[in-house]
Amino acid sequence: MPDILANFRLLDLLDIGIVAFIIYRIILLIKGTRAVQMLLGLAVILLVYVASRVGELHTLNWILSNFLSSIILVIVVIFQSDIRRALMHVGRNPFFAGLSFSEESAVLDELVQACVALGQKKIGALLVIERETGLKDVLETGTAIDARVTSEIIQAIFLTSSPIHDGALVVQQGRLTQAGCFLPLSQNLDISKYLGTRHRAAIGLTELLDAVVIVVSEETGKISVVVNGGITRDLDATDLRKVLGRLLEPRRKKTKQKRKG
Numbered sequence: 001m002p003d004i005l006a007n008f009r010l011l012d013l014l015d016i017g018i019v020a021f022i023i024y025r026i027i028l029l030i031k032g033t034r035a036v037q038m039l040l041g042l043a044v045i046l047l048v049y050v051a052s053r054v055g056e057l058h059t060l061n062w063i064l065s066n067f068l069s070s071i072i073l074v075i076v077v078i079f080q081s082d083i084r085r086a087l088m089h090v091g092r093n094p095f096f097a098g099l100s101f102s103e104e105s106a107v108l109d110e111l112v113q114a115c116v117a118l119g120q121k122k123i124g125a126l127l128v129i130e131r132e133t134g135l136k137d138v139l140e141t142g143t144a145i146d147a148r149v150t151s152e153i154i155q156a157i158f159l160t161s162s163p164i165h166d167g168a169l170v171v172q173q174g175r176l177t178q179a180g181c182f183l184p185l186s187q188n189l190d191i192s193k194y195l196g197t198r199h200r201a202a203i204g205l206t207e208l209l210d211a212v213v214i215v216v217s218e219e220t221g222k223i224s225v226v227v228n229g230g231i232t233r234d235l236d237a238t239d240l241r242k243v244l245g246r247l248l249e250p251r252r253k254k255t256k257q258k259r260k261g
Contacts, residue, residue, distance in 0.1 A: 014084065034188065041259060042071075042075075045067070045068075046068070048060070048064065049061065049064040049065070049068060049089075063153065065156060086132055094223070103174065104174070107149045107171075107174045108241060108244050108245060108248065109241070110149045110150050110151050110154070111129075111149060111154070111171070111214070111244065112129065112240050112241045112244065113151040113237075113239055114150075114151040114154035114155055115127070115154075115214055115223050115240060116149060116223070116236075116237045116240070117155055117217055118154075118155060118158055118216045118221075119217075119221040119222065119223050120221060122217075122218060122219070122220070122221040123155075123158050123159065123216065123218065124158070124198060124216055124217065124218030125154075125158045125169070125198075125214070125215070125216035126167065126168040126169065126183070126198050126202065126213065126214075126215055126216075127168065127169050127213065127214040128154065128169070128170045128181065128183070128205065128211050128212075128213050128238075129171045129172060129211060129212040129213070129214070129244075129248065130170065130172045130173070131210045131211055131212060131247070132210050133209045133210045133211065133219050135170060135172065135209065135211065139184045141178045141180075141181050141250065142164075142167060142170065142178040142179055142180045142181035142182075143164050143177065143178065143179050144177070144178055145176055145177065145179055146175065146176070147175065147176045148175065148176070149171060149174060149175060149176055150238070153176060154169065154176070157169055157176075157179050158216075164179040164180040164194045165180075166180055167179070167180040167181045167182050167183075168181040168182070168183055168201070169181075169232075170261070171189075182201075183201035183202065183204055183205040183213075184201070184204040184205060184208065185200045185201055185204045186200050186201075186203040186204035186206070186207055186229070187198070188203065188207070188229070191203060195231075196217070196218075197217070198215050198217070198218075199215050199217075199224065199226070199231065202215050202224075202226040203226055203229055203231060204229070204253070206226050206227055206228055206229050206230075207228075207229040210227075210228070211227075212226075212227050212244070212247050212248065213225070213226040213227070214226075214240075214244075216222070221233050222235075223235045223236075223240055225243050225244070225247075226242065227247060
């Protein structure tokens with residue numbers, strides 16, 4: 001033990017800290033996703049491989065050895081969506097870029113007001129809010145618009161008489177930029193059968209990107225927020241405002257902390 005401490009360097013401490021941080025971020029990334037179950041499956045395979053070595057089960061050991069020799073490729077294939085989402089976090093594209101704090105609050109208030117009004121009228125809606133990752137692939141399927149975020153415009157777009165009410169409405173950097181966008185449906189078999197196409201589309205997009213999606217159910221009028229493939233349901237105006245504020249206002253909090261310092 002003393003020999004180990006004698007050879008311990010500050011760089012070793014830095015090395016351990018970096019690895020621990022990477023593992024922590026990976027855990028946060030896959031928390032609540034199917035990736036956890038897949039990792040448990042890989043862990044079971046690894047234990048079986050060790051048991052086959054100890055128990056001299058040569059055929060099983062040969063099969064698992066060949067499988068584990070390509071483990072890096074297997075991980076890339078299995079976790080391609082999670083890896084893509086992690087790499088996309090490298091590029092920053094703040095939702096409120098260029099807006100003052102008062103304008104930020106006004107945008108969120110208009111979004112909440114619109115969703116509550118649509119829910120009361122039981123008009124289905126799907127709003128995609130861009131965060132750090134660009135939505136270029138989504139925007140290719142919609143109709144380009146450029147308008148301020150107001151409750152009246154949002155409600156008008158989702159009226160059944162509107163030619164662009166189908167699909168999703170996209171919000172980028174505090175403005176309405178695209179309507180009638182079609183989103184990829186989730187292939188997750190664990191999703192409740194009671195969730196409709198809008199909810200599945202919202203989950204499907206957020207499994208790939210870090211966007212925040214608001215869903216207003218046409219059948220019940222209830223409001224849900226979907227992020228990172230997870231869904232928070234039955235939100236009222238107060239809860240919706242809190243959730244959106246927590247997800248979309250990190251820049252405000254950081255700026256306040258800097259000012260206090």
